Amino acid sequence: MKAVAVNPTLREIAVREHPEPRLESATAVIARPLDVGVCGTDREIASFAYGTPPAGESWLVNGHECLAQVVKVGADVKTVRPGDLVVPIVRRPCPHAECAPCRAARQDFCVTGDFTERGIRGAHGFMTEQIVDDERFFLPMPAALRDVGVLVEPLTIAEKAIEQVRAIETRLPESARHLAANPKRAVVLGAGPVGLLGAMVLRLAGYTTYVYSRSAQDAVHGPILTGIGATLVPAEQQSVSDLADTVGNIDLVYEAVGASSLAFEVLKFLGMNGVFVFTGVPGRKAAIKIDTDRVMRHLVLKNQVAFGTVNAGYASYEHAARDLGEFATRWPAVVRGLITSRSPLEAAPTLLTTKPSGIKSVVSIAS
Numbered sequence: 250m251k252a253v254a255v256n257p258t259l260r261e262i263a264v265r266e267h268p269e270p271r272l273e274s275a276t277a278v279i280a281r282p283l284d285v286g287v288c289g290t291d292r293e294i295a296s297f298a299y300g301t302p303p304a305g306e307s308w309l310v311n312g313h314e315c316l317a318q319v320v321k322v323g324a325d326v327k328t329v330r331p332g333d334l335v336v337p338i339v340r341r342p343c344p345h346a347e348c349a350p351c352r353a354a355r356q357d358f359c360v361t362g363d364f365t366e367r368g369i370r371g372a373h374g375f376m377t378e379q380i381v382d383d384e385r386f387f388l389p390m391p392a393a394l395r396d397v398g399v400l401v402e403p404l405t406i407a408e409k410a411i412e413q414v415r416a417i418e419t420r421l422p423e424s425a426r427h428l429a430a431n432p433k434r435a436v437v438l439g440a441g442p443v444g445l446l447g448a449m450v451l452r453l454a455g456y457t458t459y460v461y462s463r464s465a466q467d468a469v470h471g472p473i474l475t476g477i478g479a480t481l482v483p484a485e486q487q488s489v490s491d492l493a494d495t496v497g498n499i500d501l502v503y504e505a506v507g508a509s510s511l512a513f514e515v516l517k518f519l520g521m522n523g524v525f526v527f528t529g530v531p532g533r534k535a536a537i538k539i540d541t542d543r544v545m546r547h548l549v550l551k552n553q554v555a556f557g558t559v560n561a562g563y564a565s566y567e568h569a570a571r572d573l574g575e576f577a578t579r580w581p582a583v584v585r586g587l588i589t590s591r592s593p594l595e596a597a598p599t600l601l602t603t604k605p606s607g608i609k610s611v612v613s614i615a616s
């Protein structure tokens with residue numbers, strides 16, 4: 250069968266022959282990927298800056314954002330049946346007995362660093378005709394989400410973030426947590442898929458939401474932001490300090506651009522009891538100057554919390570599937586509008602190596 254794969258040593262990306270998977274255990278599931286999304290991580294892997302083939306192999310099959318359909322199941326599989334839609338989770342636990350998070354199926358908090366990630370690190374991805382894995386790594390999806398289910402994986406980033414924000418907010422008295430009684434203001438940095446899905450989660454949670462972006466295009470982003478009731482603050486026209494004046498007390502920042510200079514500039518303006526979430530992974534650039542005294546003073550005097558979040562656990566996938574269904578009911582045109590291109594498998598190497606346009610590009614492998 251065909252697969253899109255990279256060879257970091259040869260610096261090649263190609264559609265190649267890849268062995269068909271087999272049911273290796275009674276709890277294994279074979280599925281055929283229908284849609285596979287492309288994100289910044291995939292583009293970095295395609296430029297050989299990131300990504301590791303499985304041990305002993307020289308090619309890595311790309312793709313980690315996937316909606317698939319179950320083809321065949323092992324004798325003991327209980328959660329899915331042939332024909333069902335599923336989303337495979339990305340990260341696989343490390344093998345070490347002493348890694349408590351991995352042993353508790355929370356490999357997103359792996360402490361040894363020996364986890365693998367499908368399509369990214371040490372395990373093949375989903376840009377291929379069939380995949381196999383244990384049933385515990387597949388999330389069942391309702392048939393109604395056939396068109397947009399590929400957005401579940403990027404949405405899990407926002408879900409895991411907001412779960413942690415809620416955990417942090419338990420430090421406040423109960424009466425100060427309810428958003429209806431205490432309207433809170435969130436700033437999303439970036440209007441790519443991770444930023445927009447984050448803005449949708451924040452709107453659903455009841456935050457007054459501002460999206461600060463340099464690249465938002467009126468025609469593409471305008472209807473999406475208006476549709477969900479978020480306000481665009483164009484970075485070409487407003488400095489970060491203007492942004493802070495517009496917003497007032499910034500309760501939450503959801504960073505989704507991976508640019509440290511912007512992130513730390515905004516951190517300077519985080520408000521009272523504010524929480525700052527980093528989701529982006531910046532490339533290595535020259536060091537920047539930051540006013541660390543100001544940042545530290547504010548962290549202390551304003552009870553601020555800044556944290557980073559990577560990958561997501563199974564529960565965040567469940568929350569993402571639930572919220573995507575909610576988005577599709579509330580804002581059907583908006584959700585469909587996030588997927589701005591669909592290409593066949595053969596076009597994936599070009600798609601992965603040319604400048605991105607639109608919002609989410611998807612490789613449609615089967616229908």
Ligand code: BGC
Binds near residue numbers: 288291366369402561
């Ligand atoms: C993926 C995560 C992964 C991260 C780092 C992201 O693009 O969505 O699942 O943990 O890259 O490899």
Ligand code: ZN
Binds near residue numbers: 288289290291313314
């Ligand atoms: Zn990704």
